[in-house]
Amino acid sequence: MAQWYENWFDEDYLELYPNRNQDEARRAIHSILPLMSSMPKGPMLDLACGQGRHLTLLSEIYADTFGIDLSLILLKKIPYPYRSQAICANMLQLPVKPSSLSAVFMWFTSFGYFDEADNRAVIKKISKTLKPNGFFLVDLLNEKLIRQSLIHEDTIETDNYRFFNQRRLEGSILTKDVVITRKSTGSQRRIQERLRLYSPEEMTNLMSSSNLRLKLTLGDYDGNSFHPSSPRWIGIYQHS
Ligand SMILES: C[S@@+](CC[C@H](N)C(=O)[O-])C[C@H]1O[C@@H](n2cnc3c(N)ncnc32)[C@H](O)[C@@H]1O
Incomplete structure (x- = not known):
């Protein structure tokens, strides 16, 4: 059976997250990249690059x-000439040479x-x-904030669609069921997102x-330090 992440990342996903756009990506790159000093030279990977807004x-x-x-539909949205710099592959079989990269970025809840x-x-x-001293940036939800203030149900309307979202947290698994209704026809599609939430401590143990080793934590795309009510938890790690 197909996994949820194999089918969900398509045009409907882009419609549900319209604020995840180029402007947000620009803010993040310009405020966070200068904080990653002493990076070795070499190629960089935007892992789970989606439609390429950071790439x-x-x-x-x-x-x-x-x-x-993994999503061919999103990869095809990457504008020319950058499309040729992205490949379709599963991160579980990461097709990259050992010790070859200066940095890996995983933006916006892709882990x-x-x-x-x-x-x-x-x-x-x-x-x-x-490479030695290479960087890994991972950008996650703020796990504590989700635990404290999970919105169990809401509806998001766009011009063409209605998204009815239901969220539940069981242990560390955050599940979101979405019913997507196309307004012009009334036709419906159901999808499910399933995410293992990690606390900062769990991430640092994993890493x-x-x-x-952890170099820096940030709490948003403007480069502000992480605090308990930050919208994001962005960990910047360096390889020893
Ligand atoms: C929440 S989106 C983030 C996309 C992009 N980083 C951004 O900020 O717009 C998660 C991305 O992970 C990709 N993805 C999901 N499972 C994957 C896998 N197993 N291997 C590679 N990419 C995957 C999806 O196709 C999707 O583009």
């Missing part, structure tokens, strides 16, 4: 940037989609691709067993 900006700064994503063993395996694989 295109990173490529303007470092020509040697490439992207990987935690698998079971415990596979989530751990992804971190190990990422770590193997990094340290892969020789990645």
